[in-house]
Amino acid sequence: MENNKPLQTKTFSPATAFIYYKIFIEPTISPSPATQKASEKSKWLPELLTQTNGKLNLNQLEIQKLKDAGKIPQNINPQEFELALNLFTKGAQADEWLTASDKLNLNEAEKESTAKVAQHLLTLSDAEEELNKKLYFANQEPRVEIVQATSTTPLLPPPQQVNQINMSFHDNTTTMVFQTGIEKAKGLVFDKAQAKLNNFVTGALEKSGNKVLQQIGSKGLKTFAKSTFTKVAAKVAAKLGAKAIAAAIGTTVGGPLGTAIGYAAGWLLEKAGKLLKPIFNGIKKLLSFITGEKDFRKQLAYLGLTGMVIGLGLGSMPLIAISGAVGLGSLALITSGAVVATGIFASVSAALAAFFSITIGAFLAPLLIALVVIPVSIALILFIINSSAFVVPYGGYDIPIAGGESAYIRVEKEANPSGNLPNSRRTITYTITITALRASLTNLRFEETCRVIPQRDCTNNPPVQNIQAGVGATLQAYNSFDEIEQSIGQISPANPLTITYTREFNGGTFDYADSRVTDRFTVSADVEGNQSTSSGSASICFGNCPTGCYEVVNEESWPANYLATFNDAAGELVSSHPLYIDKVCSDGNTIPVCYDPIRVGYWGCHGHFGRPGVCNFSIDHTQCDITLYSGGLDGATSDAVYILAHESAHHLDRISGYYSDFNSYPGRVISLCSYSATSSCPGGHCGESFAETIALYSELPSFWSSPGRCPAGSTYQGLYPANYEFARDIIYEE
Amino acid sequence: MLQKLLAFIKKNKLVLLIILAVVLYVITKFIPEEKVENKQETQIPQAVIWNSITLGQSTSENVIEKLGQPLKTTEQETNKVLNYKSKNPNIDNQVFVDNNENKVVLIKEAIASNEERNAKEVIDKFGVSSNIFFESGDLYSAPSYYFYVYPSEGIAYIGHVTTGDLLEVWYFKPTTLEEFKNIWIPGFQQADPKNL
Numbered sequence: 001m002e003n004n005k006p007l008q009t010k011t012f013s014p015a016t017a018f019i020y021y022k023i024f025i026e027p028t029i030s031p032s033p034a035t036q037k038a039s040e041k042s043k044w045l046p047e048l049l050t051q052t053n054g055k056l057n058l059n060q061l062e063i064q065k066l067k068d069a070g071k072i073p074q075n076i077n078p079q080e081f082e083l084a085l086n087l088f089t090k091g092a093q094a095d096e097w098l099t100a101s102d103k104l105n106l107n108e109a110e111k112e113s114t115a116k117v118a119q120h121l122l123t124l125s126d127a128e129e130e131l132n133k134k135l136y137f138a139n140q141e142p143r144v145e146i147v148q149a150t151s152t153t154p155l156l157p158p159p160q161q162v163n164q165i166n167m168s169f170h171d172n173t174t175t176m177v178f179q180t181g182i183e184k185a186k187g188l189v190f191d192k193a194q195a196k197l198n199n200f201v202t203g204a205l206e207k208s209g210n211k212v213l214q215q216i217g218s219k220g221l222k223t224f225a226k227s228t229f230t231k232v233a234a235k236v237a238a239k240l241g242a243k244a245i246a247a248a249i250g251t252t253v254g255g256p257l258g259t260a261i262g263y264a265a266g267w268l269l270e271k272a273g274k275l276l277k278p279i280f281n282g283i284k285k286l287l288s289f290i291t292g293e294k295d296f297r298k299q300l301a302y303l304g305l306t307g308m309v310i311g312l313g314l315g316s317m318p319l320i321a322i323s324g325a326v327g328l329g330s331l332a333l334i335t336s337g338a339v340v341a342t343g344i345f346a347s348v349s350a351a352l353a354a355f356f357s358i359t360i361g362a363f364l365a366p367l368l369i370a371l372v373v374i375p376v377s378i379a380l381i382l383f384i385i386n387s388s389a390f391v392v393p394y395g396g397y398d399i400p401i402a403g404g405e406s407a408y409i410r411v412e413k414e415a416n417p418s419g420n421l422p423n424s425r426r427t428i429t430y431t432i433t434i435t436a437l438r439a440s441l442t443n444l445r446f447e448e449t450c451r452v453i454p455q456r457d458c459t460n461n462p463p464v465q466n467i468q469a470g471v472g473a474t475l476q477a478y479n480s481f482d483e484i485e486q487s488i489g490q491i492s493p494a495n496p497l498t499i500t501y502t503r504e505f506n507g508g509t510f511d512y513a514d515s516r517v518t519d520r521f522t523v524s525a526d527v528e529g530n531q532s533t534s535s536g537s538a539s540i541c542f543g544n545c546p547t548g549c550y551e552v553v554n555e556e557s558w559p560a561n562y563l564a565t566f567n568d569a570a571g572e573l574v575s576s577h578p579l580y581i582d583k584v585c586s587d588g589n590t591i592p593v594c595y596d597p598i599r600v601g602y603w604g605c606h607g608h609f610g611r612p613g614v615c616n617f618s619i620d621h622t623q624c625d626i627t628l629y630s631g632g633l634d635g636a637t638s639d640a641v642y643i644l645a646h647e648s649a650h651h652l653d654r655i656s657g658y659y660s661d662f663n664s665y666p667g668r669v670i671s672l673c674s675y676s677a678t679s680s681c682p683g684g685h686c687g688e689s690f691a692e693t694i695a696l697y698s699e700l701p702s703f704w705s706s707p708g709r710c711p712a713g714s715t716y717q718g719l720y721p722a723n724y725e726f727a728r729d730i731i732y733e734e
Numbered sequence: 735m736l737q738k739l740l741a742f743i744k745k746n747k748l749v750l751l752i753i754l755a756v757v758l759y760v761i762t763k764f765i766p767e768e769k770v771e772n773k774q775e776t777q778i779p780q781a782v783i784w785n786s787i788t789l790g791q792s793t794s795e796n797v798i799e800k801l802g803q804p805l806k807t808t809e810q811e812t813n814k815v816l817n818y819k820s821k822n823p824n825i826d827n828q829v830f831v832d833n834n835e836n837k838v839v840l841i842k843e844a845i846a847s848n849e850e851r852n853a854k855e856v857i858d859k860f861g862v863s864s865n866i867f868f869e870s871g872d873l874y875s876a877p878s879y880y881f882y883v884y885p886s887e888g889i890a891y892i893g894h895v896t897t898g899d900l901l902e903v904w905y906f907k908p909t910t911l912e913e914f915k916n917i918w919i920p921g922f923q924q925a926d927p928k929n930l
Contacts, residue, residue: 606875613873647875653875654878654896657899664824667823682870682873682877683881683922685901
């Protein structure tokens with residue numbers, strides 16, 4: 001049976017009421033001009049999140065990169081991270097979240113899940129400290145309150161308020177789900193916002209910490225949970241400040257703070273020495289210089305006792321206590337002959353122990369614990385946090401790779417034989433696999449086209465022959481694709497449909513010599529109440545087919561469809577606009593073209609072999625002059641032609657003086673409706689306008705008349721006659 | 735008297751040598767530095783002249799006297815900007831006059847492609863500049879034009895990275911690179927000349 005319900009409903013029985021949690025992020029101060037100002041400065045993030053439905057969609061390469069760098073856990077739950085991102089955006093603080101969730105009656109696994117949310121929230125607020133402050137203030141210093149609720153339906157109810165998020169856990173699996181209630185956004189705005197949000201998040205994560213704490217994650221879930229909790233709780237402790245510490249005098253330090261310190265003590269002793277060895281060595285050298293002592297214990301004794309004297313002079317009790325502990329403890333170590341093996345932290349801990357053993361009277365213990373142990377522990381924990389990694393790795397951020405033209409249908413097409421073939425008669429067998437990605441496809445429509453470059457249509461000549469189709473290994477013969485449409489009622493996700501057919505490329509003296517043949521199969525279907533379309537292409541090069549000076553880099557990394565579309569587009573540009581391509585290729589070098597699967601809001605980039613500060617990449621682009629992304633390759637060839645012409649124009653700009661001609665061309669317009677980046681001219685150079693001026697002459701992109709772009713029914717020549725003429729007369733010479 | 739002095743010197747030669755060394759050190763290290771600074775200031779060319787307008791000296795009245803009434807006048811921060819027709823049909827020349835001092839502080843000369851002006855004209859005169867900048871931000875293409883600055887010469891240009899084609903030449907009162915950058919190109923980023 002098909003499961004067409006939203007993800008969060010599938011594990012609940014419709015008849016059973018289930019528990020969910022209403023998270024309220026409530027303001028605690030009144031709005032003011034100051035909060036309004038903070039809101040203005042930080043509103044871009046809430047806006048982005050609204051435009052992406054509160055969801056993050058990092059692609060696998062971005063995720064892998066972050067994992068490799070130790071920036072996200074290996075088995076991170078996207079829902080937990082997304083919830084943290086939403087909380088962050090609403091100004092919620094990690095300690096608030098932790099305190100609120102601590103009041104809930106959660107099982108251990110659920111507690112761990114909320115602790116992880118706190119961890120992610122803390123990561124973001126640490127990495128984006130200024131933004132965090134602005135959001136906190138913009139949201140009127142909000143507090144977090146979580147209220148348990150029940151639902152009689154299996155659905156997680158949508159929130160009723162703007163400042164509310166609903167959350168639940170899947171049965172006993174404790175997989176967290178949440179709803180923000182944000183309206184479903186889609187289209188170009190969604191794509192752009194998604195790209196920006198991805199950039200923000202990856203940027204923030206890259207800023208956070210480093211790889212050293214990975215080892216903690218690898219110690220297992222229990223240890224991980226402790227370390228996660230430790231760090232969050234340590235922040236809580238830091239936020240509690242001196243009053244809370246003072247309040248703890250004479251009492252057992254319990255709750256999160258106590259647990260944190262308990263965990264921290266063991267963790268510090270066990271890990272800190274190794275983790276901070278380089279820092280420790282640096283400190284040792286510095287101390288050696290200051291004190292003139294080579295023995296680290298003596299250095300500490302000097303410094304500690306000096307600090308204590310200064311503390312006495314200043315009347316600073318914490319300084320007296322900490323310095324005294326370090327100094328006396330170090331002396332104790334020296335006199336007892338103990339070896340400081342694990343660095344400053346072990347030394348401090350031993351010093352503390354020594355100090356207590358020497359000087360503490362029973363009645364003073366609670367006071368000294370409060371004054372010495374807690375500040376020292378907090379200081380050390382914060383030092384660890386600030387000087388090392390925050391996020392720990394573990395396994396799979398299972399978000400599918402972005403790209404592809406349909407979320408519902410996948411069409412894969414293969415040609416056999418494929419690639420570069422000699423100029424001779426050849427029968428090509430095409431195999432198409434149509435997969436339903438989310439739900440059954442009905443009302444199937446197929447379209448098959450063939451194109452030869454130099455320009456010729458080959459849809460009916462040579463004819464399609466030997467059509468077969470079927471689900472699984474057994475294929476049945478058909479006379480036409482229409483017959484398959486009528487025969488196959490639906491395609492289910494579990495049973496992809498396979499279609500094969502042949503074309504015989506021959507002709508008198510081989511009609512297809514030195515040409516590229518691209519065969520495209522398009523599938524349209526009804527799915528989940530929508531119409532969806534997807535297509536797959538396969539491309540074959542006979543002899544010296546036209547490729548200009550473009551050179552595909554790392555061909556095996558390109559999805560077959562995209563590669564075929566690119567080849568088709570390159571062939572189209574070369575054969576239809578030879579004088580433009582002559583200019584593009586005029587420096588005698590090839591133009592390496594790469595494909596980057598990263599999800600970004602633009603279709604291409606002229607990175608020019610890894611020039612810094614240009615575009616976003618998830619691949620090593622030092623070998624790429626032009627990089628193409630999925631947006632321009634997953635649709636019609638005309639879109640690929642457009643983006644290739646655009647990026648090629650940047651290359652032309654780089655190798656020639658044609659921009660100067662454009663800059664002086666009478667009446668040329670800089671800001672073009674099809675591309676917002678044309679409205680600016682960084683460094684006095686309107687490179688995007690130049691490239692777009694040239695690209696629009698080759699093809700109008702499919703988004704030309706999309707909302708917010710160019711007027712419906714308008715033409716390039718009609719809107720921008722001077723730009724059109726410049727492209728036609730100076731660049732294309734047509 | 736002299737004998738006494740010689741005896742004193744002989745007796746305290748080590749101390750005196752040390753004092754001498756210290757004095758020499760002070761003279762060579764500290765005092766000349768100030769002199770060098772003064773000297774450097776006097777070395778800065780005082781007059782950059784473009785179309786009879788002297789940067790840092792000419793007033794807006796002088797500009798109008800030499801170039802006529804501007805096509806338009808706008809305000810940009812603390813400056814008045816006077817636009818004049820250039821040889822480029824799309825871009826005007828611009829004269830920036832400081833409002834407080836009423837002195838011309840910057841001139842942007844727009845270049846037309848048919849002028850066939852090249853960075854070579856600047857390089858031949860002042861050498862190759864290592865002060866190369868580009869405006870960072872959302873870039874979707876590697877820059878093909880960079881901003882080359884000669885702060886002590888009072889000249890800068892936007893030129894093509896390979897052909898040397900000029901888009902604009904800027905004239906200003908000679909200054910330090912830092913000051914020029916802060917005032918006129920604050921959002922720009924310095925480029926690595928080896929990796930343009």
